[in-house]
Every structure is written in structure tokens, then in C-alpha cells.
Amino acid sequence: LLAPQPATKPLTARSVLASPVDAPWSPGSWRNYEAKQIPKYDEEKLRKAEEELAGSAPLVFAGEVRTLMSDLGRACKGDGFVIFGGDCAESFDEFSVDHVRDTFRVILQMALICTYGGGQPVIKIGRMAGQFAKPRSSSTETIDGVTLPSYQGDNINEDKFTAEAREPNPSRMVKAYHQCAQTLNILRAFSTGGYADLSRLHNWNLDFVEQTQQGSQYRRLATKVEESLRFMRAIGVDTTTPEFTQSNFYTAHECLLLPYEQAMTREDSTTGRWYDCSAHLLWVGERTRQPGLAHFEFVRGIQNPVGVKISDKASPDDVIEILDTFNPKNVPGKVTLITRMSADKLREHLPSVLNRVKAEGRAALWVCDPVHGNTYTSSNGFKTRDVAAIKAEIQAFFDVHEQCGTHAGGIHLEMTGKDVTECVGGDMNAVTVDGPRGLDTKYLTHCDPRLNSAQALEIAFMVAERLRGQAGLPAMLD
Ligand SMILES: O=C[C@H](O)[C@H](O)COP(=O)(O)O
Numbered sequence: 001l002l003a004p005q006p007a008t009k010p011l012t013a014r015s016v017l018a019s020p021v022d023a024p025w026s027p028g029s030w031r032n033y034e035a036k037q038i039p040k041y042d043e044e045k046l047r048k049a050e051e052e053l054a055g056s057a058p059l060v061f062a063g064e065v066r067t068l069m070s071d072l073g074r075a076c077k078g079d080g081f082v083i084f085g086g087d088c089a090e091s092f093d094e095f096s097v098d099h100v101r102d103t104f105r106v107i108l109q110m111a112l113i114c115t116y117g118g119g120q121p122v123i124k125i126g127r128m129a130g131q132f133a134k135p136r137s138s139s140t141e142t143i144d145g146v147t148l149p150s151y152q153g154d155n156i157n158e159d160k161f162t163a164e165a166r167e168p169n170p171s172r173m174v175k176a177y178h179q180c181a182q183t184l185n186i187l188r189a190f191s192t193g194g195y196a197d198l199s200r201l202h203n204w205n206l207d208f209v210e211q212t213q214q215g216s217q218y219r220r221l222a223t224k225v226e227e228s229l230r231f232m233r234a235i236g237v238d239t240t241t242p243e244f245t246q247s248n249f250y251t252a253h254e255c256l257l258l259p260y261e262q263a264m265t266r267e268d269s270t271t272g273r274w275y276d277c278s279a280h281l282l283w284v285g286e287r288t289r290q291p292g293l294a295h296f297e298f299v300r301g302i303q304n305p306v307g308v309k310i311s312d313k314a315s316p317d318d319v320i321e322i323l324d325t326f327n328p329k330n331v332p333g334k335v336t337l338i339t340r341m342s343a344d345k346l347r348e349h350l351p352s353v354l355n356r357v358k359a360e361g362r363a364a365l366w367v368c369d370p371v372h373g374n375t376y377t378s379s380n381g382f383k384t385r386d387v388a389a390i391k392a393e394i395q396a397f398f399d400v401h402e403q404c405g406t407h408a409g410g411i412h413l414e415m416t417g418k419d420v421t422e423c424v425g426g427d428m429n430a431v432t433v434d435g436p437r438g439l440d441t442k443y444l445t446h447c448d449p450r451l452n453s454a455q456a457l458e459i460a461f462m463v464a465e466r467l468r469g470q471a472g473l474p475a476m477l478d
């Protein structure tokens, strides 16, 4: 149903133009605008990679994208909660079936905790099958007097510190595409092939999490859900239907590497509209979301639901301009605003933005990314985040939404199913700066620090209690 998009022209000189809502748009119109964070490629090699991608199968389909849009639309109106989770940056060397499965199952566990706790549908979205390209604060890195381009993700260059490795290579986009296809294949098999069946919910606990407080809390919760299922079966409910045995799972990534995104954009023959078939949802990052830039132009024309990262630098006017451009028809579910500020800045800044969006009657789903505003370098040189600061930002997010009468609609986490030691803190089995569970024990990330599975579950239990509180229910596990 989806016609391949023909190969694209090489990158051209950029001009800085505004992106009026009604100006003509095409998948390549971003090339007339200044593009930040996109590497300068060898043009002939880039053209070949784009052609190969444009002739490849879409990774997701327009119908799936529309289903996500309607799920997000319900959440936008207050009925639903979104969990986004996955690696900061997917990589070629960490890829394996187990790696995909372990992240998937922690997200399933988190969703079960929040569904049971909050009594709301939970929409599961993996930062998976496409989350490769990374925007960097500095375009270069200097070590011992040698300056090279910064590592920007495995679909752009390699993190090894040599001139050859850091050279942007367009064939890496094609390699990444093939890994995405495998990842999606695994995710589709796990979500619909029996693994996500609610009757297996005890098996989702990872071995190393079993030993933690979160693992035993999860076991108790799973037992309660099992009892509910037994009761339902006893009164004649059929628990072998897809509602019980399958799970909708969607993918998302930052819409950063526009040559890749354009090559994956296809016209839906049933509607004549353009869908970016690299993922169900694409978001624009804090560093590239400004009007008049190439990313803003590309995103305004695709029919996928889109996310926009919002730091404390975004004024209420900026947010209204984003909504005017990306969602001129004010469709609930079209735009998800992902705040990432740190707790203090969020308490100070978010109310004016929420009040303005609410006063103008704009449809926006609000999600909290509590990790990107809380990154710092530890005394022993690791880029890290503190679980306490992450939890504080989520609490602030719920508090501020309660004050403003708006819906706290989800969380967005850099996390993994592995027992990594990249973020400090945690209730049990805490990661510390040094020592037996010091940051250097299992620090594997290719860019930013991820929560490990016990830390992610701890956050899910906290969120579930907040959702319960909103619904006037007593604590879940007393
Ligand atoms: O994930 C977000 C960014 O890519 C990342 O935080 C940038 O890191 P840097 O400041 O080390 O470049």
C-alpha cells in the first residue's frame, strides 16, 4: 500500500526561512532550511544509501500509526498513561535478541504496575528499532590535544576515538535499518506471539531483579493480578482473547538524521498522506525543535504522532507556535509535549506553559522526561544521573499538573533491562559512585546513563502510587 519514496537529491545549501503552516511541504522540503546536528557526508555515498533505504520495506505501517494516534488521543483527553522507555542510543555491538527482550519485558512489567495501580490503559512505546542518532552539545571532542568529530550514534559514526571511526559514513544508516527490521521482528513476535500473555506475568521478572525489593513487590502484584484473572475465568470471562494474550507495543525515536527519515517516508495510497515509516512516533529534540530549522520543517508534514522535547527555555509562545504548526487542526494525540527540566525548574516554569495551553483549548499530551534535565559528571568522571533527582522531577510533574488541572500523561525514560551501573541511587542494590556497585562496575552505555531494571521498576511503583492517589485509591502494596 505504501509506495517507496524515490531517492533524494543530495543536501543543498540551506537558507533560514520560516515554516508557515500552509506553505507547500514535501518529504524533502527540509533541505531548504538550516539543519543542525546532521553530519556532512560524502554526497555520492549518501545518495546510494538513501536510494537503498527508499527501496526497502517500511518498518511500520500507516494503519499501526493511526492506531497509536487514537490511543494517544484518548490519553490526551485524560484516559491513559504513556510509558516510553529504552536505550539512550541503540548500538550495533549491544544488539541481541536477549537485549531487546529484556528491555521489552521491563516495559511490560512497568505497564502492568501502572495499569493495575492507576486503573488506566497504559500505552507502551519503546525507544527501540531506530533510536540511534544522537544530538551532541559539542560537534567535536578533544583528547590529549587531538580533536575529532563527536560520536553521534552508530548510524552516523563509531565511538572509537580515531579519525577513521569518527568519519560519518552513510552506509551505517543502512546497517542500522537492518538492525531495526530485526528488532521490530523480535518485538512483534514477543508482543503477539504468547510472551506478553498475562498468564505469564510471573515469568517477566528478570533473575537479578528477583532478589531486590522491587522484584518481590512485583511478585506480590503479579499474584494479585493472577487472582483477579482466576476470578474473571470463574465468572465466565474468556481470558484467551487478544486483550489478555497480546500487547500493543509501539516504537519511537528522535527524528534527527533527516536523510534517513526522508528515505523512510512513504505516501499512503489509501489517503495520499505522508507517513514516516521508520517508527510509529517521532520526536524532535530540544536542540533541533526551533522554528525555521530543517527538523521543524520535516516534522510538520508527516502524519505520525509527533513528540517535542520542551526544556525551561521554551516560553508559552514557543509552545503555542509548536502546536499551531504541528497540529493546526487541534487533533488530540497528534502532539506529545515531553518536558525535561529538572524538578526545580519544572515547578517554576511549567505552570505558565500549562495554563496557556489549557486557556487556548489546545490538545496536547503531557509526558515527563525526568532524565535529560538531571545529567551531571560524577567525581570519578562518569556521566550519570541520580535516581532521587529523577523521582523528584516526576513528583514535581504530577504536583504541577494537579495544581493546573491538567493530565499528567506519561513518562519517558532512558533505561535498559540489564543490571547496568550507570545511574546512581536506587532503594535496594543501589548504585554508588565507587565501591562494589560503583559506576565503573557495568557502565556500558554508548552515550547517556540508563536506569537499570530495578531502578526502572522502582520508578514505576512510585508512578502507580501517584496514579492511585489521583483516583482516590489507597496505597497499592501496604
Ligand atoms: O541524549 C541526549 C543527548 O544526545 C546527550 O545528552 C548529549 O550529550 P552531550 O552533552 O555529552 O553531548
Ligand SMILES: C=C(OP(=O)(O)O)C(=O)O
Pocket (backbone or CB within 6 Å): 088, 135, 254, 284, 285, 286, 287, 309, 340, 369, 372
Ligand atoms: C537527546 C534526547 O533528549 P533531549 O532532546 O531532550 O536532550 C533524547 O531523548 O535522546
